[in-house]
Amino acid sequence: xKHPYTIGLELGWKDDALNEEGFSLLxxxxxxxxxxxxxRENLEMSYMESLPLISQGIGEGSVELKNYVExxxxxxxxxxxxxxxxxxxxxxxxxxxxxxxKGWVSASSWMKNVGLGENxxxxxxxxxxxxxxxxxxxxxxxxxxxxxxx
Numbered sequence: 001x002k003h004p005y006t007i008g009l010e011l012g013w014k015d016d017a018l019n020e021e022g023f024s025l026l027x028x029x030x031x032x033x034x035x036x037x038x039x040r041e042n043l044e045m046s047y048m049e050s051l052p053l054i055s056q057g058i059g060e061g062s063v064e065l066k067n068y069v070e071x072x073x074x075x076x077x078x079x080x081x082x083x084x085x086x087x088x089x090x091x092x093x094x095x096x097x098x099x100x101x102k103g104w105v106s107a108s109s110w111m112k113n114v115g116l117g118e119n120x121x122x123x124x125x126x127x128x129x130x131x132x133x134x135x136x137x138x139x140x141x142x143x144x145x146x147x148x149x150x
Contacts, residue, residue: 001110001143004072005029005040009047011065016051019059025069032069032076034115075138083140087116089131090141091123094148099124103148110144 008029012022030040076083094103104124111120122128137145 001106001147003043003110003113004140005033005035005043006047008065008068009044010061011068012059012061013047013051013057014061014064015057015059016055017057017059019062022059022062022065025062025065028073029065029069032072032115033113039113072140080132081134083114083116084119085132086134086137086141087111087119088123088128089134090137090144090148090150091120092126092131093123093150095124095126097148097150099148106147107144 005026008026012018012026018026075081090107094107099107108117108120108124111117123131
């Protein structure tokens with residue numbers, strides 16, 4: 001599964017250039033996921049290897065990147081609809097449908113990479129309170145939902 005920060009890089013560097021606003025948005029994105037400097041650098045260096053040596057871009061991707069970051073910020077920290085609550089709920093639902101070892105390894109690794117591993121594990125192993133029920137789960141979690149067959 002692709003790291004959501006890599007999606008941000010793809011959006012920000014859409015025309016093979018990143019402007020100042022794009023850099024600022026990527027910083028906000030890394031804070032959302034609780035990324036350390038080394039993890040961020042590793043993802044950025046890996047992505048940079050795919051870019052051409054010479055760019056004629058001006059950083060037009062910052063508009064789409066801004067929408068991506070603001071959409072995440074809108075619900076990520078919300079008291080009721082927080083990312084932590086969604087991760088807990090997804091973990092519990094995965095247990096209900098019969099999570100495989102492969103599903104656990106992939107999903108928990110991805111959740112850990114975005115700072116939600118503990119909440120996902122609590123749901124999967126029924127620790128703590130019952131998770132909040134949700135009618136819809138943000139598209140952000142689509143890959144995890146697919147891997148877990150929820």
